[in-house]
Amino acid sequence: MQRPVDPNDEALRAVTPAFCDYTQQLLFEEIWERPGLSKRDRSLITIAALVAMYxxxxxxxxLERGLDNGLRREEIAEAMTHLAFYAAWPSANSAVSKLMEVLDARDRASREGWPA
Structure with missing residues (x-):
């Protein structure tokens, strides 16, 4: 399984410094901060695009970012159900499995007193 891109990951930065810089500066500091959409809405759009593109x-x-940005579990689940009919059932099915993993991990962290 591929690791999520963390532009602060020193091992990744050693291999692809420009990629890390673009991710941090262009994507996170510019695109995600534009005033036209809330971070919550950007998260929903991003999740939908990733589901649709498998x-x-x-x-x-x-999914973690979306929950942190104010999306509710039920909203993400509903989006995935809706996308099953527009993006392909297997894509939505895989996305639901990933959502369950994320939610289980957040629930465990919460029970153990860690920030979710």
Whole structure:
């Protein structure tokens, strides 16, 4: 399974410094900060795009970001149900599995007193 891109990951930076810089500066500091959409809405759009393109390796990190940005579990689940009919059932099915993994991990962290 592919790791989510963390532009602060020194091992990744050693191999692809420009990629890390673009991710941090262009994507996170510019695109995600534009005033036209809330971070919550950007998260929903990003999750939908990743489900539609069948990108499960990237989806986990974006599900976490979406929850942190105010999306409710039920909203993400409903989006995935809706996408099953527009993006393909297998894509949505895989996305639901990834959502369950993320939610289980967050629930465990919460029970153990760690920030979710």
């Amino acid at each position: 990108r499960p390796d990237e989806l986990g990190a974006q």
